[in-house]
């Protein structure tokens with residue numbers, strides 16, 4: 001039986017991830033012979049394999065800021081970070097190299113502006129995601145709330161002015177539903193659509209492919225928000241959607257008696273991981 005395999009358009013690294021990884025490589029090259037320690041708090045991008053590779057090359061990934069030694073180099077992850085943590089690191093003579101995606105920085109700036117202008121800030125996004133934690137810290141001192149879904153709006157109460165910013169990887173559908181709910185709570189609603197376009201384009205391409213194939217394989221970190229959303233979106237169209245981190249998680253029974261497989265990957269998924277999935281399927285069938 002011949003099995004057809006198609007990779008969705010716009011799969012793999014986005015601009016922000018490529019940029020962050022270039023910054024990491026350049027930093028490693030620049031400080032290689034200077035005996036400097038290079039740190040990152042949390043994962044620079046949400047991909048285990050990439051983080052392991054960078055660890056081998058010399059970047060120390062830590063979970064607590066106290067583990068970062070004074071006088072060292074510190075790379076800010078793609079998802080951005082709360083400004084008070086960065087200030088604390090600077091005060092300990094730690095050199096900051098900022099790999100925050102410019103689109104995430106845009107969401108920081110919009111949150112600050114809305115707060116200064118007296119809006120009650122709504123951040124639409126995942127409460128525990130580092131990007132959302134960073135955004136809310138940029139709006140410090142003002143009233144804000146992180147909203148994941150419509151039911152979160154029940155506890156807000158009436159407001160005069162509501163300003164909205166959005167985690168870059170949110171789906172438009174979720175944002176539209178929440179904004180529609182906000183119109184019943186606030187008199188004035190100002191929405192800054194900070195969803196990243198590359199996310200939308202990737203989601204559209206995955207949707208198109210999910211309609212044409214028997215199964216969809218979504219490759220990427222399980223802790224990656226955009227990869228997880230991609231899998232959710234695909235599953236709504238094609239129930240035979242599987243989210244895997246690499247080819248080793250592929251199960252041959254998923255591929256039994258099917259004619260066409262679609263593959264897509266999140267913004268933090270190396271092209272290589274997607275090609276390995278394709279190769280594995282080709283070799284098996």
Ligand code: SF4
Pocket residue numbers: 014015016017078101102103104168169196197198199226267
């Ligand atoms: S998905 Fe968009 S916002 Fe997120 S890192 Fe990539 S380019 Fe930046």
